[in-house]
Amino acid sequence: MAWLMLGGCARKEPAPVEAVATVYSALAEYSSRGRPGLLEAAYDHLDSGTRAKLQARAKEASAATGVEVQPWELLGARGMVGGDRVSDVELVSQTGDEARVSVKFAWWVPEQAGGKPLQPEPVEVKAVREEGQWRVVLPLPL
Numbered sequence: 041m042a043w044l045m046l047g048g049c050a051r052k053e054p055a056p057v058e059a060v061a062t063v064y065s066a067l068a069e070y071s072s073r074g075r076p077g078l079l080e081a082a083y084d085h086l087d088s089g090t091r092a093k094l095q096a097r098a099k100e101a102s103a104a105t106g107v108e109v110q111p112w113e114l115l116g117a118r119g120m121v122g123g124d125r126v127s128d129v130e131l132v133s134q135t136g137d138e139a140r141v142s143v144k145f146a147w148w149v150p151e152q153a154g155g156k157p158l159q160p161e162p163v164e165v166k167a168v169r170e171e172g173q174w175r176v177v178l179p180l181p182l
Contacts (some may be wrong), residue, residue, distance in 0.1 A: 056139035056167035059085050059174040064143045064165075070116055077110040083112035084104050087168050088176035094180070129163075137169035138158075 066082035069075065083091065094111035101109040125146055132140040144162040166177040 046158055055174040056134060057129050057131050059167055059176050060141040060143060060165050061126065062162075063176045064129070064145075065126045067115060068145065072125070073128050075118075076113075079112040079115045080110075082115055084089065087170055087175055087177050090176070090178045125177070132164060139167045139174070141167055 061083045063082045066078040070078040070082075072096070083094070086094070091111065094114050097114055098109045098111040101114070124145040126143060128142075128144040130142045130144075131144075132142050142162045142164050163179075165179070167174050168177060
């Protein structure tokens with residue numbers, strides 16, 4: 041990934057890229073491995089508006105089912121990520137406290153089926169700075 045290493049030496053990308061990479065890497069890993077703690081870690085990096093929407097949906101789901109649903113559990117829904125791993129994260133633009141970040145995904149393909157990873161279309165995500173931290177504005181499916 042571009043945000044980890046370049047030319048053999050560690051390189052730190054802008055903070056919006058790190059926040060988006062953290063969220064989408066956790067969601068992709070959860071999607072492929074199912075470790076629930078990853079969802080809570082991703083939730084911690086979301087902006088206040090996204091967290092408020094997830095809290096409202098979790099409250100509705102809890103009322104409808106009679107089972108307490110945590111807001112981060114809703115991040116495990118299908119369609120949140122476009123592959124089973126994040127292949128690249130790049131800064132598209134940044135103006136003040138807002139940034140656009142491109143996230144590229146890939147699907148692993150077994151050798152017997154061709155072996156090369158499939159590269160779905162990238163997703164562009166908004167990040168905002170809240171209280172000195174970069175947070176991810178997650179596009180939530182309806």
